[in-house]
Amino acid sequence: MKKPLLSLVVPFYNEEETIDQFFPRVQMALEAIAAVDYEIVCVNDGSRDRTLLKLIECARGDARIHVVELSRNFGKEAALTAGLNEALGDVVIPFDADLQDPPEMIAEMVAKWQEGFDVVVARRADRASDTFMKRFSAAAFYRMHNMLSEVKIPENVGDFRLMSREVVDALKMLPESRRFMKGLFSWVGFRTATISYTRESRVAGKTKFSAWKLWNFALEGLTSFGTLPLRVWSYLGVVVALFSLVYASYLVIRTIVLGIDVPGYASIITAILFLGGVQLIGIGIVGEYVGRIYMESKHRPVYLVRARFRAGERRS
Incomplete structure (x- = not known):
């Protein structure tokens, strides 16, 4: 055989x-x-x-x-x-x-x-x-x-x-x-x-x-x-939104109780840079998947x- x-x-x-x-x-x-x-x-x-x-x-x-x-x-x-x-x-x-x-x-x-x-x-x-x-x-x-x-x-x-x-x-x-x-x-x-x-x-x-x-x-x-890296940014967005809502509520209550104060520059710039970095990372991950779609669509x-x-x- x-x-x-x-x-x-x-x-x-x-x-x-x-x-x-x-x-x-x-x-x-x-x-x-x-x-x-x-x-x-x-x-x-x-x-x-x-x-x-x-x-x-x-x-x-x-x-x-x-x-x-x-x-x-x-x-x-x-x-x-x-x-x-x-x-x-x-x-x-x-x-x-x-x-x-x-x-x-x-x-x-x-x-x-x-x-x-x-x-x-x-x-x-x-x-x-x-x-x-x-x-x-x-x-x-x-x-x-x-x-x-x-x-x-x-x-x-x-x-x-x-x-x-x-x-x-x-x-x-x-x-x-x-x-x-x-x-x-x-x-x-x-x-x-x-x-x-x-x-x-x-x-x-x-x-x-x-x-x-x-x-x-x-x-x-x-x-x-898998698409979990994409879904993670949805979850992160929900967490950041909830944190922002909680912090906004805290500011309202503190203003009512203690009066108006002047926000610090350091905390504002830190929040802007942090959220900007998170957004850029999220865009980068979306870009990875879009790039894969683009390459696959060529059918080379x-x-x-x-x-x-x-x-x-x-x-x-």
């Missing part, structure tokens, strides 16, 4: 330093899984170094390596979407090129899938390889997201997960162009199992996520799966493919 096909989807962006270590280790781990055949879908997300050339060279010698070249850098979420669309496997696993997620865990994921689970997520039980600030900011993001969003994301769970073909087909049906993949993975649901692992250090190179990119990524996640594709390479063959 024909074995099920496992597709490993790997976005690459300026990762030429990791490629020489990536394929030997990953392929050794995949070849040790007797229950499946495999393909590796490598998405070059507009790399400016020799990443694409090295990927093409690897694909020339191995028909199981499929290289997809995007027309420019669209970002990891778009590259991951491209890989999911290109993958042909009965099961699909998103994977990072830096090898911080151990490929040896894939065998355990496949075993869980064979037990009947549609999704097998890998939870980072130990993130000692990350900096303190990265661990702190990640924990704060997960807590805030799950407090504000209707769709809950498992804490310390990234893109590294196994998904059955049914789950991938469900993801491909989702039409939005501004994609927060961790939220989409959780939104589709399906029967899910969790395994734990220790996150390793990068094998080479540096992370491509700056503090600014991580901040924008967090905003994308917080506004993708999530990514564009320039070429595909497999076993020395190039297809546009």
Whole structure:
């Protein structure tokens, strides 16, 4: 009988330093899984170094390596979407090129899938390889997201997960162009199992996520799966209005009892600046949602493919 096909989807962006270590280790781990055949879908997300050339060279010698070249850098979420669309496997696993997620865990994921689970997520039980600030900011993001969003994301769970073909087909049906993949993975649901692992250090190179990119990524996640940030300002407006009514009543009573006094400049300017700041923050949050509506209304594709390479063959 024909074995099920496992597709490993790997976005690459300026990762030429990791490629020489990536394929030997990953392929050794995949070849040790007797229950499946495999393909590796490598998405070059507009790399400016020799990443694409090295990927093409690897694909020339191995028909199981499929290289997809995007027309420019669209970002990891778009590259991951491209890989999911290109993958042909009965099961699909998103994977990072830096090898911080151990490929040896894939065998355990496949075993869980064979037990009947549609999704097998890998939870980072130990993130000692990350900096303190990265661990702190990640924990704060997960807590805030799950407090504000209707769709809950498992804490310390990234893109590294196994998904059955049914789950991938469900993801491909989702039409939005501004994609927060961790939220989409959780939104589709399906029967899910969790395994734990220790996150390793990068094998080479540096992370491509700056503090600014991580901040924008967090905003994308917080506004993708709920409107509570908008509703909060309605509640805040009610609280401020009630406080103003109570304070106005206090002033009337004090004036009747003690007579008229001259209000202080400091209290007036403080109130004006406070309310002005609150209004600007509220407008900013509304602007985030309006911006999402504007971008979605354009109906632009999530990514564009320039070429595909497999076993020395190039297809546009």
